[in-house]
Amino acid sequence: xxxxxxxxxxxxxxxxxxxxxxxxxxxxxxxxxxxxxxxxxxxxxxxxxxxxxxxxxxxxxxxxxxxxxxxxxxxxxxxxxxxxxxxxxxxxxxxxxxxxxxxxxxxxxxxxxxxxxxxxxxxxxxxxxxxxxxxxxxxxxxxxxxxxxxxxxxxxxxxxxxxxxxxxxxxxxx
Amino acid sequence: xxxxxxxxxxxxxxxxxxxxxxxxxxxxxxxxxxxxxxxxxxxxxxxxxxxxxxxxxxxxxxxxxxxxxxxxxxxxxxxxxxxxxxxxxxxxxxxxxxxxxxxxxxxxxxxxxxxxxxxxxxxxxxxxxxxxxxxxxxxxxxxxxxxxxxxxxxxxxxxxxxxxxxxxxxxxxxxxxxxxxxxxxxxxxxxxxxxxxxxxxxxxxxxxxxxxxxxxxxxxxxxxxxxxxxxxxxxxxxxxxxxxxxxxxxxxxxxxxxxxxxxxxxxxxxxxxxxxxxxxxxxxxxxxxxxxxxxxxxxxxxxxxxxxxxxxxxxxxxxxxxxxxxxxxxxxxxxxxxxxxxxxxxxxxxxxxxxxxxxxxxxxxxxxxxxxxxxxxxxxxxxxxxxxxxxxxxxxxxxxxxxxxxxxxxxxxxxxxxxxxxxxxxxxxxxxxxx
Ligand SMILES: Cc1cc2nc3c(=O)[nH]c(=O)nc-3n(C[C@H](O)[C@H](O)[C@H](O)COP(=O)(O)O)c2cc1C
Ligand code: SF4
Ligand code: FES
Numbered sequence: 001x002x003x004x005x006x007x008x009x010x011x012x013x014x015x016x017x018x019x020x021x022x023x024x025x026x027x028x029x030x031x032x033x034x035x036x037x038x039x040x041x042x043x044x045x046x047x048x049x050x051x052x053x054x055x056x057x058x059x060x061x062x063x064x065x066x067x068x069x070x071x072x073x074x075x076x077x078x079x080x081x082x083x084x085x086x087x088x089x090x091x092x093x094x095x096x097x098x099x100x101x102x103x104x105x106x107x108x109x110x111x112x113x114x115x116x117x118x119x120x121x122x123x124x125x126x127x128x129x130x131x132x133x134x135x136x137x138x139x140x141x142x143x144x145x146x147x148x149x150x151x152x153x154x155x156x157x158x159x160x161x162x163x164x165x166x167x168x169x170x171x172x173x174x
Numbered sequence: 175x176x177x178x179x180x181x182x183x184x185x186x187x188x189x190x191x192x193x194x195x196x197x198x199x200x201x202x203x204x205x206x207x208x209x210x211x212x213x214x215x216x217x218x219x220x221x222x223x224x225x226x227x228x229x230x231x232x233x234x235x236x237x238x239x240x241x242x243x244x245x246x247x248x249x250x251x252x253x254x255x256x257x258x259x260x261x262x263x264x265x266x267x268x269x270x271x272x273x274x275x276x277x278x279x280x281x282x283x284x285x286x287x288x289x290x291x292x293x294x295x296x297x298x299x300x301x302x303x304x305x306x307x308x309x310x311x312x313x314x315x316x317x318x319x320x321x322x323x324x325x326x327x328x329x330x331x332x333x334x335x336x337x338x339x340x341x342x343x344x345x346x347x348x349x350x351x352x353x354x355x356x357x358x359x360x361x362x363x364x365x366x367x368x369x370x371x372x373x374x375x376x377x378x379x380x381x382x383x384x385x386x387x388x389x390x391x392x393x394x395x396x397x398x399x400x401x402x403x404x405x406x407x408x409x410x411x412x413x414x415x416x417x418x419x420x421x422x423x424x425x426x427x428x429x430x431x432x433x434x435x436x437x438x439x440x441x442x443x444x445x446x447x448x449x450x451x452x453x454x455x456x457x458x459x460x461x462x463x464x465x466x467x468x469x470x471x472x473x474x475x476x477x478x479x480x481x482x483x484x485x486x487x488x489x490x491x492x493x494x495x496x497x498x499x500x501x502x503x504x505x506x507x508x509x510x511x512x513x514x515x516x517x518x519x520x521x522x523x524x525x526x527x528x529x530x531x532x533x534x535x536x537x538x539x540x541x542x543x544x545x546x547x548x549x550x551x552x553x554x555x556x557x558x559x560x561x562x563x564x565x566x567x568x569x570x571x572x573x574x575x576x577x578x579x580x581x582x583x584x585x586x587x588x589x590x591x592x593x594x595x596x597x598x599x600x601x602x603x604x605x606x607x608x609x
Contacts, residue, residue, distance in 0.1 A: 035343045036363075037257075037383050043365030044348055069365075082367040082527075085307045085349030097308070101269045102470060102517050103428040103503050140351060140521050141269040141470075142308050145501065146426055146434035147178075155310040 017060035056087035092135035107148035115163035212399035230406035232420035237391030249378035265354035268469035270501030274392035278312035282319035288395030415442025419486030430506035468498020471578030473585035516544035522579035533576035550604035
């Protein structure tokens, strides 16, 4: 399983559902089966694959994952909603997570959040900017506290972020 | 090699020797630095001999609880009737802690080697390394290193021709602090919600997939090859304080400090040396007000306590806190303690898995009461309310997340009461809007 970079073709709320687990993705999933004694254990990896392909995890995708792993959709949904990194709604082209837990907080993380919200035009946390480019979330400790403020843009870990660096960072994500 | 700052002469550099050295990330580079000799040696030893060596070294778990590692391994059944598993805890989510990440980023083969030796010692053929979902770079580095280790025969059906099968599977988390709790992690690997399990049964009896399992932290496992190579007596001799705390310890220092980062010290090093000599003390013109020495889940220390403590399991307890994960959060005199304690409570409320009433309700209520105080609406009765909540959250739940929320609140009220008082008396501008 590879870590995804920018989100791929977004799933649409309308139109027929295109299955994720076909061709090469199907093969990758089947390779995973050998690494765990149960199919259920492939659930987190399978959900990552869906998010990698579609950018978020839709209801029909939950249904597909349930089917390929021989689980019920309700069960899969219960797991999806437990973990904060799975998106159950479409997000902007670039997903920004800003750590505001105590170590980053005392080093100015809340100012970083404010400057990112202003510069992206998102206005508020969780909202997507009108141009569909960014969604910003506040998250808990990212495990890089010595390099406050730590942020994740898609899969890029960026450290020691201060408000003055925000415009330069955002410019790298068109 | 120090990272991201140069090594300090007062450090004892064992695990962090190659931090910042990109060549050490490759198989060949690792072998050139003496890597994989410990695994070859261990594969020629019996399970019992390895467990005894690790027991004799005094190595204790670096994930937070400090449980003796060799003893934990000895709980695994002697005969392998059912499959045994090793789970490496690389979920590193404890606020203030960022050491396992550097081990994985710079010395991935040290971890692979440690996992392979531990797997052999506990009779496991497979090891899952559970890496938190946000650790994208460590994931990439570890994936490449595991592939290389297979290609060179260190892993696989016949590890280094020993006849032993050792497989390592990387498992990616998906955002949940609680999955760092070992039984929550086992559920998460099984494809479930990350709810901690009631113990007993302990993982050595019924762990992942119901099979005998050992869970160890990244740093614990990375120390094992050194013990095998250089011997238990050498490891045990690394001790400046209490004889029950041996070896070196990686310390992550963050917050209001001149040179944040990881430092590696011999157990028992005075905390004052770590804070001031190695990490450079607080920013110019400021003084340290408080230190949380072991990740956010341990009691807050005053400057005086921190400066008096020896850095080992016993030394920090003597000064009223715990070593925990050794993530040291330094707060200087500009810090609003009430605000930061509220922020920590909010963290635990957010991360509670909500199975236990005391934790679900207690973390949420604690956060609300603290917010009320910060909004200038606190009352004198709120101290008792917070302490009662903390009392109900301590020692009564399935896991200790609940206790962890209580620790900073209780120690904060005890040690920084004047700051609470200022909000309650209306002597300080509210920091939060009224609720
Ligand atoms: C809420 C909670 C979170 C934890 N998070 C971690 C973690 O991120 N990493 C870790 O190694 N141990 C963590 N632990 C400790 C583990 O449960 C377990 O004790 C440890 O992984 C055992 O390894 P060790 O004996 O090598 O330290 C956590 C415990 C609790 C209660
Ligand atoms: S103490 Fe909290 S986090 Fe731990 S099991 Fe209970 S509810 Fe879940
Ligand atoms: S608190 Fe921000 S990365 Fe840990």
